[in-house]
Amino acid sequence: MIKGSIQKAVIQLEDKKDNSQRPMERIKILHNLLFHTQSDVSRRFMTILKKRICYLLQEREKPILNPREWIFRRALSVEFILEDTSFRQALWMHLENIVTNVFAQILAVVDANNNLNHISQGSPLAELWLQMFQEETFLKIKYTRKAADAKISVLSMTEDPNTTLFCQFPFSWVLKAYLDDLWKVYHAKEQPKKPTEEVARFYQTFIKNVWMPGDSTPDVLCYYANDFVRMAFPGQDDSVYEILSKALLTNAEQLWSSVGRKQMSFSPIWLHMEYFYLRDDYQLFVDIAKSNDTVVNELWATYESPQKKMFITLDALNILLKKAQPIESRLLPFDTCIAWLKNIKSIKPWVEWISQDNYQLKFYPEKKQLLESVLHRWTCTNIVYMLIDHLLHNETQIEEKLLRLVVKQFIFLWNRLHDKSGFQPEDTFELVTKVLKKCNENADVVYLVKGVKECKSCLREITDPAELPCGHIFCTRCILEWENKQCKMCKEQFPEDYTPTASEATREAVACHNKFRRKCNSFFVEFITMYFLGDREAPSAKIIQRLIKFVACKPNPEHQSRRKVYKPKSELSPFEECMDTSPTIQSSLLKLLLRCGFNNVKVHLEEYLSTMEEIISNQSNMDHFYFMVVHCLEDFMYPSSEEDVSQLAESCLSTADLSASCESEASKIDTLQFIAQLRLSISHVATVLARQMLSPADPNAPAAKENDKERDLVNAMKKLVATATTPWPQVFLIRNLCDVHGLNSTWNMLQVEKWILPQGVEISQERNTWWSTTDMFLMLDKAQNQLKSKDSRENQSLTSVLRQMENVLRLPPVPDELLEDKLRKIMDALGGGEDPGLLEVVFHTALTLALFPSHITHLLKNICFKPAAVKGSYLPTMPEDLLFNEKNWKIGTKDTIYYCQCGRSWVVIDCGRPAVVEKCQCGADVGGTHHTPVPGFTEKKSTEDKTEKGYILGSPLSRRNDLERCLSPACVGLVRALLHSSLLLGLYSDKKAILDLMKEQVEDVEQFFWGHLQKDVACLVEALNRNTEDAVLTVHLFLQDLSNSPADGGVALSVLPEKKDREQWEISFRALAQPFFQKLEQRLNSVKEQRMNEGPHGSNLLLKIAYGQTLPFEDMPREGLINQPCMWKFEQKTTIQSLMHFLQQEDGEGTESSYPILLELLSKLENIQHVRYLPDIFRLQNALIHFFQNSHKGENYTVRQFLDQPELSDDQRLAFSRAIETIRKVWRNIKMNPSSSGITVLPDLSPDNINTNTAVRHLLPTQPSISYLVTKFLIQLQNSCVNTAAGVTREKQRSISAEEVKSSSVLAVTKSDLVTMALANLQYEVDEDGHKMTYFDFPMLQRQVVHRFISGKPIIKAQTAPSIALKNVRTLEATKMEVRDQVPQELLSVNQQKRIMEEARSVNALSKALATLKVAAEFLAVTGGDPERPLPDYVRRDLRMDASAKQFQDLPVVPNTQLKHILSLWQVLAARRSLLLVQMNQDPFCLVSKEFQGKLDAGQAKDLAFALSNTNLDLFLIELHEMITVALSKFQPEYTLKDAFSFFLEDNQVPSTTKTTLTDALDPDIPVRNILSVWRTAAKTSQINVLAYGQEWPAQGSLSTGSLSP
Secondary structure: OOHHHHHHHHHOEEOOHHHOOHHHHHHHHHHHHHHOOOOHHHHHHHHHHHHHHHHHHHHHHOOOOOHHHHHHHHHHOOHHHHHOOOHHHHHHHHHHHHHHHHHHHHHHHHOHHHHHHHHOOOOOOHHHHHHHHHOOOOOOOOOOOOOOOEOEEOOOOOOOOOOOOOOOOOOHHHHHHHHHHHHHHHHHHOOOOOOOHHHHHHHHHHOOOOOOOOOOOHHHHHHHHHHHHHHHOOOOOHHHHHHHHHHHHHHHHHHHHHHHOOOOOOOHHHHHHHHHHHHHHHHHHHHHHHHOOOHHHHHHHHOOOOOOOOOHHHHHHHHHHHHOOOOHHHHOOHHHHHHHHHHHHHHHHHHHOOOOOOHHHHHOHHHHHHHHHHHHHHHHHHHHHHHHHHHOOOOOOOOHHHHHHHHHHHHHHHHHHHHOOOOOHHHHHHHHHHHHHHHHHHHHHHHOOOOOOOOOOOOOOOOOEEEOOOOOEEEHHHHHHOOOOEOOOOOOEOOOOOOOEOOHHHHHHHHHHHHHHHHHHHHHHHHHHHHOOOOOOOOOHHHHHHHHHHHOOOOOHHHOOOOOOOEEOOOOOOOHHHEEOOOOEEOHHHHHHHOOOHHHHHHHHHHHHHHHHHHOOOHHHHHHHHHHHHHHHHHOOOOOOHHHHHHHHHHHHHHOOOOHHHOOOOOHHHHHHHHHHHHHHHHHHHHHHHHHHHOOOOOOOOOHHHHHHHHHHHHHHHHHHHHOOOOHHHHHHHHHHHHHHHHHHHHHHHHHOHHHOOOOOOOOOOOHHHOOOHHHHHHHHHHHHHHHOOOHHHHHHHHHHHHHHHHHOOOOOOOOOOHHHHHHHHHHHHOOOOOHHHHHHHHHHHHHHHHOOOOOHHHHHHHHHOHHHHOOOEOOOOOOOOOOOHHHOOOOOOOEEEEOOOOOEEEEOOOOOOOOEEEOOOOOEEEEEOOEEOOOOEEOOOOOOOOOOEEOOOOHHHOOOOOEOOEOHHHHHHHHHHHHHHHHHHOOOOHHHHHHHEOOOOOOHHHHHHHHHHHHHHHHHHHHOOOHHHHHHHHHHHHHHHHHOOOOOOOOOOOOOOHHHHHHHHHHHHHHHHHHHHOHHHHHHHHHHHHHOOOOHHHHHHHHHHHOOOOOOOOOOOOOHHHOHHHHOOOOOOOHHHHHHHHHHHHOOOOOOOOHHHHHHHHHHHHHOOHHHHHHHHHHHHHHHHHHHOOOOHHHOEHHHHHOOOOOOHHHHHHHHHHHHHHHHHHHHHHHOHHHHOOOOOOOOOOOOOOOOOEHHHHOOOOOOHHHHHHHHHHHHHHHHHHHHHHHHOOOOOEEOHHHOOHHHOOOOOHHHHHHHHHHOEEEEEOOOOOEEEEEOHHHHHHHHHHHHHOOOOEEOHHHOOOOOOOOEOOHHHHHHHHHHHOOOOOOOHHHHHHHHHHOOOHHHHHHHHHHHHHHHHHHHHHOOOOOOEHHHHHHHHOOOHHHHHHHHHOOOHHHOEHHHHHHHHHHHHHHHHHHHHHOOOOOOOOOOHHHOOOOOHHHHHHHHHHHOOOOHHHHHHHHHHHHHHHHHHOOOOOEHHHHHHHHHHHOOOOHHHHHHHHOOOOOOOEHHHHHHHHHHHHHHOOOOOOOOOOOOOOOOOOOOOOOOO
16 A cells, blocks of 8 residues: 555655655655565665554544544545445545555655655665654654645755755754754753753763764764754855854864763764854854855865864954955055945944854863954954044045045054054054044145144134135134234234135135044044943043043133133034034033943043033033933933833832932032932823823723832822922922823813922912913904904905804804904803814914915915815825835835725735735635636726825824825824814815815714814824924914915915825925924923913913923022922923934935935834844744644634644744734734835735734735735835945845844844934033023934944845745646646647547546546646656656556557647546446536536526537537536636636637637526536537537647636
């Protein structure tokens, strides 16, 4: 039975595409093993194989109920009827099929990676192979229940779906997995930092020497090492594997000598130990070798000595760094210098990933010396690289003379640095400063002929040059301030009326020189950050003192009276002329010092404070300076999670002693640190209180345990304020609440939590006055003045506004009511509305549109008062046809859009042509087979723009805060607030016109627009990082700007009939909004100041507490820094949204971003933060592929059942859970926000969300599926960021396959990471007047983001991501189509077909021939063959099926056929067998679904028989039989048979005349469900012995192609 199952077992296996000839090789090997029993290897193989098969058969029977009754079950089956054989023979065939399946499952394991080659005759590893095959505890083969025709994937050492690795060592992948599992077991106990003898002996106790090769077989170990490196580091060149294998063996042997002391045998366990302890080291070498083609050959040259130790990673880096040493030939000319920079950029991440803590550094002193040498060489090279990189940043060329001069300085710097032994901070600082000054002098010489490097009057760099008649250059302002009109250098007089000017050449030279110095300054800051202030360690005291002198130097005596403090303009600088002489205090040095950690720089901070106290004489400025220090300290406390800030807050509040910080002996820096901690803690208390009071029904509310923690935190705050002698903690808490949640919400909270108010303070019960903004009063004054005027047109508009507002407010109309009274009535009613803030926005919008027209308000005015006029307009901020722009939806280069007949859009990925059939939600088939779409599934050509006019937004609940063309999210929110206000008002002007504008008809249109207006305010809240009241006030302020702006001469855009008109309108709006947002902070503060001075004392007391500079209390304590009012100012917290808003304002909206990397990260961070889980997702997908390929349960498993499998380790379960959660989050983001995800059109995949009850098949990486699209999307995000960064940094890129992706390969950035980094680059500046300015150092922030998150990250090849096509069940259609692709087919001649139909009379012979043809066809589908080769010869020689080839002699025609006839022969033989069975009153279609077994009535049968008498009946029977057996599943039972048969024939390229002849006999009313009855009627009609063949139709017409399973 085993011998007879070889071919059928082999063809069940599915090999990778590059191993398509393996089935034939496998048959040859197995035939030799099983039929040459005189060999000892063959006998032992058969013995073990039978034992294995018996074991799996027992496993198969375990879940079967009453397994001994299988004979009775077979007797009830009708399948054997088709074979026309004895019941005994049918039972034998059934058992043979079972054994075949079990045999195939064994082969899928034992011939993984062509493993059977090692047991072929003469193989030296045959004995080892058999020992491993025999050992069941080592080689575990599990039985999996599979469908009869299911494909079984052959195991592989690599996850690459297109590459097969050939193992050199028997079962090497099993041995590796076995030893890996042992390592995990040991590490569960403990994790020694270095290899020990105990670790080796632990291995030894679990390994049986019977099958473990030892040191007596070094070649065998070499084979295993070769396989090991291929499994551990997939996708590398053979040269890399060769040196890796050699290094692994060499180092493992040295480890064995050092640790094992040669008391244990040298076996694979030492290879594993070497790898486990140095895996990162080896992985780093692989990355280096992949990017540098020559490094491997150069390494081999260094390892010629047999005693040479192979520290391949350090040796490779040493080679690269030596080749990168800066010399003149590598730095000149400019293009060569740029190439050198790119080279160093590629080396940079590798050096930073060098492990400085591995066992070899302790065992081998020479490696420690090599490491020190490499790191020192890198330090020297990196300093020079940083300097060159800064100087050449954004330069396409540089003065050749200057480049030559500075290159000499670069080389001098490198040599001097390299000559020093190790890194010496003070000497390095002095040397770099000296070289910078020399470079600056070189720039003086090149750019300014007279060598002017600073103005000799103010001693600062010249920014606005002016040239005197004598030729000397000074600042223009300095010359104008001189009382004595003579040159400060040569003393030459110049006229009193002389106008200082400079030529264009002089100005350009000065500008170039200043830019050169700015770049030197930029390098200087990065240099000291990286090498002195950036590693959280205590810096050098001497260097700190030097830096303090830079930023706190004494003013020039000449300017002592005017200038108090000298600071650099925006950064540290080694150049005196760059010092800013304005009395400005800056935070740059503070921020740099704090990078080292507060405790490490505490002494230096004290020194810095003392120095500044000596210089700053103004107490107000000193207070502002102290607050700046507090703010910097607070920024560096930014927590990585809410849990961290909770712990810090609880610790601070529970131990806080406010009185101690007021004592005179208290250290100022400690006091400032305490204030910063207290501010952060109180801010967190505000967050907790708001969560408890304002959102009690929040579904994301903390669990009970967390509630206890929050309660303790609030109680600690209560205790603090109860014992505090100052009200400032309570004041700061109120300020937090007001700024984050608004006055109204804070007022509500204070009614409950009265302890928050300082003692003796009461607030008014009235709060309506808070809503009546000053802007509204101003607008009402203008409206009242308008009513008094005689302008009838504007009065008419105002009358319309008041009428609309009456309707909005549901106020009853009063006959003959004066407009002034109506206006007053409306104002009184506003405060009593459900949402007075939004009502005021609508009213303010209406008044502004009515009274103050401008080129952007004309459109909104029409919507408000004449909505019918804007019919057919493209409304602002409405989405475009994202399909028209391919970049919105394409992932792959060939992706194509198709439509289902119901209108749903589908993306066909990869080749862009349908290859599988799926079900749409409407129930129709979508997709196609063999690149042919199913009927009704049509391609969508994106040549036509489908952007819709009018209002096309859907539910407000589904909206997100997005960019829209040139408008930022803040602009979009502002535009839509005005638009929805206008639409609301327009409902009362012409409701029908408004409804005509809307694409989606809603039940309550007014409520619909109110919902959108609320969403607009929410979007402004998010974009501006403000509270709701501030967002509403922002709209009022913008409306005020519109009313105050002078009438412009722009074209009035009252309607927008074209897309370009909308674009122009949005550009005009952006031009107004950009300066508005830049001054928004100042204007909001101004309005709040005005509010504080309005109304009675009780109503504005809360305002004064929240926003006032001084408190309205008596007897406030004044002692100590903690009681200074400036310490308790509230500052807006930095968020991703606010950072994005600042960045957009910095760039200028609509222009190309100056910081594209930051923009990319911030705009896509919601999904980019999930890219770090790509390795987990890949592991999950590969596990699922293996699970589905080798399990019968996969279709029915849920996510929870899959994760609960006992086979999974805890690590796997955790990684898979992370991956599933990531897929869930990213998929939700894509579904909710498709435009910003870059995937606009997606298949209507089910389910919408993923949870533990979701079928696990939805996570399979099929095409398309949720998992597949999410993976592609995350890869796209990574690649986009890497490409964007490369465009800025010019870094050399590398690409890797998905199989090579490790945690270190992917972006790992979170919101917390970016905010923390942004805060470190948020600079503060306080001028002499106490005005504070904040700004982000975006250039430095972008460089740090690239360095930390992106540099060195590879491009991931999307096409290598795990994927599976769910076609593992072999269908006749698939087999026949693949045969046709491999072997060109021809039809049998008419005479040959006639002979078969006349002479073949044995159903049994036909069944045996068909079974053989099926096996042969399946082999040809994989391996191909010569079309002219005789079919019997192929079966006998290649397939080794001698008996089957002999059986061909019993049938006519078959012995004389060739491989090119196999499909035609199969089709005719199958049809003939069915005809014979019908004659025998048997059912040839007993296995066809019952839904196709409908009956023709007597009349239909009679009419059909008559119609068939006029057609080629046998051809009809053959083709319809093919449709039934091959393609029936493609058609629905209710389809008409005539149309379905016609489509089938057309799909199979049957000539049109023949198609018409065959289909004309069918009544159009016969459905597909009656197809079997139709065939039987045709069979009975035919004359079996006298076949009437008609005209032969062309041979080139192909037979049925069949269909793929869904």
